[in-house]
Amino acid sequence: MEQIELNRYEVTGILGSGADYEARSAVDRETGAQVVLKRPEPQMIRRQMHTNIEARTDRLLQVYEEVGHTIAALVPIVGYTERANHDAYFGDDLGNDYRVFVAERAPGIPLVGDVKARFTGVPIGIGQNLFTLFPLLRSGDHPPFAIHQQLLGVEEQFFNAGYILLDLRPQNVFYQPDAGRISVIDCGALIDLNGVADSGRRSPQDIHDFYLEMLKFYTTPQAPPMQTRGYRDPYGLRPVTNFERELDEMARQFKDAADETVQGAAQTLIDQIRQRAYTAFEDFRRDLFAYLETVSAYHQSLPDFAEAQQVWSEALDWLRDDYWQRYLFRPETDLAGLTR
Secondary structure (H helix, E strand, O other): OEEOOHHHEEEEEEEEEOOOEEEEEEEEOOOOOEEEEEEEOHHHHHOOOOHHHHHHHHHHHHHHHHOHHHOOOEOOEEEEOOOEOOHHHHOOOOOOOEOOEEEEOOEOEEOOOOHHHHHHOOOOOHHHHHHHHOOOOOOOOOOOOHHHHHHHHHHHHHHHOOEEEOOOOHHHEEEEOOOOEEEEOOOOOEEEOOOOOOOOOOOOOOHHHHHHHHHHHHOOOOOOOOOHHHHOOOOOOOOOOOHHHHHHHHHHHHHOOOOHHHHHHHHHHHHHHHOOOOOOHHHHHHHHHHHHHHHHHHHHHOOOHHHHHHHHHHHHHHHHOHHHHHOEOOHHHHOHHHOO
């Protein structure tokens, strides 16, 4: 990772934008490599409201320098610019200084697409729904619950390096359906285990805040959709604002789950997280996978399971639409192992 000049890169398109960053695809003029340029969201720059985003960028670069190269699922950062006015390069008139960083392109698709695309009819929640919440079909050479397993692996590596990684939302995770592998594109929301606890919090954050995110973003009490529209929208993406309230809401939702064994397995997780009672990753992993296996067995026991699988296959075809071609994703090969 080194300081770079933006003129080395030719912008090829806009990949999307979120609350903090805008991402653009580009090509390295020297090597031909495909990269992504990330800068603070332009309206935040224009309004001079990007100070916190800049601090997050600095933190991100520091952590990548320390441990990023040791975690295979993290998308490598190639370099970063000095903090300056980049209006001439991007062709805008934001009028303020900021830093841009350059990362390798993540292969596959984001589990949740750009929120702005939702308003043009794009089913941005398709990846999250198909591959994490309702994985009714999978390639025969992929282990079950591969995304959950890999997310836990990334978190454990950060934890062993002295950090807790939060904000592992589906927007920050890319997935290759053919290879069954994830890539994490953002690790800016980190808690230093050796740092000073936030005295403004009733309970200091710890690894259980990550466990809560795993339940919030990657589990659901809902039954498999019986119409393709059930795969369109993302699930559970409202930010975590209160630890206890999130768990209360989850408990209420799972209480209405149709299967009692699913209810019980989910309640075990919720209770242990609420009490911050897990003392090892393996304990949480055991309970999470017991829950996921219970959900899988429930799905397969449904009398209309074959029909649900057909709906799943029909929803999968949405990934053949042009929107997903902006990513390093080719449906003719990347979806080949998932056809019935």
